[in-house]
Amino acid sequence: MSDPLEIRIDAERCMGSGNCVFWAPDTFDLSEDGHSVVTDPLATDEERLRIAAQGCPVGAITLWRAGAEVPLEEGS
Amino acid sequence: MTEVKSATDPAVVPFDPFELKDVVGGNIRDPYPRLHELCRESPVHTGPIDMGEGADEPDPSRPPPVTVFGFEEVVQVLRDNETYSSGVYTDVMGMVMGRTILEMDEPEHRMNRALVAPSFRSKVLERWEEDLVALVVNELVDSFVDSGRADLVREITFNFPVQVIARILGLPRSDYPKFQRWALEITSVAANFERGMAASAALGDYFVDVMAERRSTPGDDLISDLVRAEVDGERLSDEEIYSFLRLLLPAGVETTYRASGSLLFALLHDRTQFDALFGDRALFAQAFEEVVRWEPPVTVILRRAARDAELAGVKIEQGADIALMIGAANRDERKYKDPDRFDMFRDQRQHVGFGFGVHVCLGMHLARMESRVALNTLFDRLGPFTLDPQAEAPHIEGMAFRSPLSLPVVFGAGG
Numbered sequence: 001m002s003d004p005l006e007i008r009i010d011a012e013r014c015m016g017s018g019n020c021v022f023w024a025p026d027t028f029d030l031s032e033d034g035h036s037v038v039t040d041p042l043a044t045d046e047e048r049l050r051i052a053a054q055g056c057p058v059g060a061i062t063l064w065r066a067g068a069e070v071p072l073e074e075g076s
Numbered sequence: 077m078t079e080v081k082s083a084t085d086p087a088v089v090p091f092d093p094f095e096l097k098d099v100v101g102g103n104i105r106d107p108y109p110r111l112h113e114l115c116r117e118s119p120v121h122t123g124p125i126d127m128g129e130g131a132d133e134p135d136p137s138r139p140p141p142v143t144v145f146g147f148e149e150v151v152q153v154l155r156d157n158e159t160y161s162s163g164v165y166t167d168v169m170g171m172v173m174g175r176t177i178l179e180m181d182e183p184e185h186r187m188n189r190a191l192v193a194p195s196f197r198s199k200v201l202e203r204w205e206e207d208l209v210a211l212v213v214n215e216l217v218d219s220f221v222d223s224g225r226a227d228l229v230r231e232i233t234f235n236f237p238v239q240v241i242a243r244i245l246g247l248p249r250s251d252y253p254k255f256q257r258w259a260l261e262i263t264s265v266a267a268n269f270e271r272g273m274a275a276s277a278a279l280g281d282y283f284v285d286v287m288a289e290r291r292s293t294p295g296d297d298l299i300s301d302l303v304r305a306e307v308d309g310e311r312l313s314d315e316e317i318y319s320f321l322r323l324l325l326p327a328g329v330e331t332t333y334r335a336s337g338s339l340l341f342a343l344l345h346d347r348t349q350f351d352a353l354f355g356d357r358a359l360f361a362q363a364f365e366e367v368v369r370w371e372p373p374v375t376v377i378l379r380r381a382a383r384d385a386e387l388a389g390v391k392i393e394q395g396a397d398i399a400l401m402i403g404a405a406n407r408d409e410r411k412y413k414d415p416d417r418f419d420m421f422r423d424q425r426q427h428v429g430f431g432f433g434v435h436v437c438l439g440m441h442l443a444r445m446e447s448r449v450a451l452n453t454l455f456d457r458l459g460p461f462t463l464d465p466q467a468e469a470p471h472i473e474g475m476a477f478r479s480p481l482s483l484p485v486v487f488g489a490g491g
């Protein structure tokens with residue numbers, strides 16, 4: 001297996017929709033001030049992490065592996 | 077024709093709210109073939125669109141309107157809220173609702189949304205799940221469960237979202253009928269403007285009293301939350317709270333009613349998926365997302381170009397109104413395999429049924445939660461139900477808003 005995914009959240013962009021928490025509740029949570037935080041990056045399988053990142057309405061979530069950004073799109 | 081009473085009519089109770097149900101939305105059964113055709117021609121069109129009944133006359137005094145059909149193009153517009161303003165809603169909704177987050181641009185929008193958003197987080201909503209939503213749905217089921225048959229639109233989907241909102245606002249039970257009536261009249265303002273405006277005024281007056289009470293004795297309800305809400309020293313004025321509460325009716329009631337009806341429709345027409353969900357309730361999340369993709373209750377949302385722009389090679393003039401065809405984007409053949417099929421197991425789950433960008437639906441967690449509780453309650457209390465073979469086959473219809481208008485089912489002894 002390759003390296004684990006790293007999850008980055010752009011706190012400036014995040015508008016607290018909670019959509020990432022909906023798709024991956026074991027990995028994301030909303031802080032008191034309504035911003036997404038990563039609680040456990042390994043608790044969700046990669047497919048679902050991708051769905052969560054894609055679903056972010058303001059594109060605040062990016063996924064990285066070994067220092068390189070992983071594309072979110074992958075066929076249907 | 078049924079007689080339409082005005083919103084201020086003292087004799088609002090009793091009435092059959094269902095009488096008003098079909099005044100919005102139009103009755104187009106399947107707009108999708110035409111939408112596919114238009115999207116294939118070009119994901120972005122300028123000028124009036126012919127949906128099959130002839131195009132509107134162009135208005136030479138205004139920049140040509142733009143219509144967006146493609147998924148990526150819709151996302152691009154919704155992400156670029158500087159170029160594409162929500163101010164367009166001021167003309168359409170502002171008169172009825174007052175100024176709300178729906179029509180605000182940044183940074184005003186961000187500040188105001190932050191004041192109301194905490195009440196709509198999924199964790200905060202949990203407190204309402206058992207004692208409130210489940211209670212509402214169980215009561216509705218009580219009224220027909222012994223008969224073995226029911227129209228689930230009339231008995232359930234049409235009623236639970238408005239009752240849930242009424243309870244979340246902490247309104248007294250005896251006020252539900254008039255509240256539901258105002259909700260419908262405001263929601264159907266496009267069909268009857270004067271009636272909608274009258275209902276909006278009546279609801280405003282009603283909230284004045286409710287607010288005064290909550291200010292003196294706050295409780296565990298949404299209005300009390302809004303009264304207390306404060307971010308960076310900013311608070312909501314009474315007028316802002318009334319406007320927001322008015323917005324919740326079309327935004328939160330009509331949509332959830334339609335989405336839950338379309339979900340039941342889809343399941344009743346696909347026994348394999350019905351059984352899969354009946355057997356594994358954890359699949360609800362993806363089933364609901366799929367129905368909001370497949371039959372989005374709101375099929376079109378609006379923006380206005382704040383400056384000249386270009387989208388998919390098409391020029392957009394400053395001031396042009398832009399219709400984002402959510403229904404078409406959610407079935408974009410370039411993004412989804414077999415887009416016209418309801419398939420809760422599909423891989424591609426992303427959709428724009430709740431909008432996208434900074435105005436993404438504020439109530440999506442509430443919509444998901446209450447629809448989940450409603451469906452689970454139906455499953456648990458009715459057992460597996462099927463379409464009533466003796467009743468007329470239901471269908472989904474509407475243009476701007478779509479859903480089935482009836483869902484006759486049989487269950488238990490009736491099945």
Ligand code: HEM
Nearest residue numbers: 177178327328331332335377429430431435437438439443
């Ligand atoms: C399945 C049900 C629902 C659907 C499909 C839906 C759809 C949408 C869409 C498409 C938008 C974006 C409008 C735009 O950008 O122009 C929106 C915004 C909004 N929705 Fe929902 N909605 C649903 C349920 C709810 C519920 C239950 C509530 C609240 C009780 C709600 C409250 C709102 C509000 C307040 C906005 C404005 C957000 C903003 O402008 O920042 N919605 N909804």
Ligand code: SF4
Nearest residue numbers: 014015017018020056
């Ligand atoms: S989906 Fe995006 S905007 Fe919404 S909470 Fe998560 S990171 Fe923030």
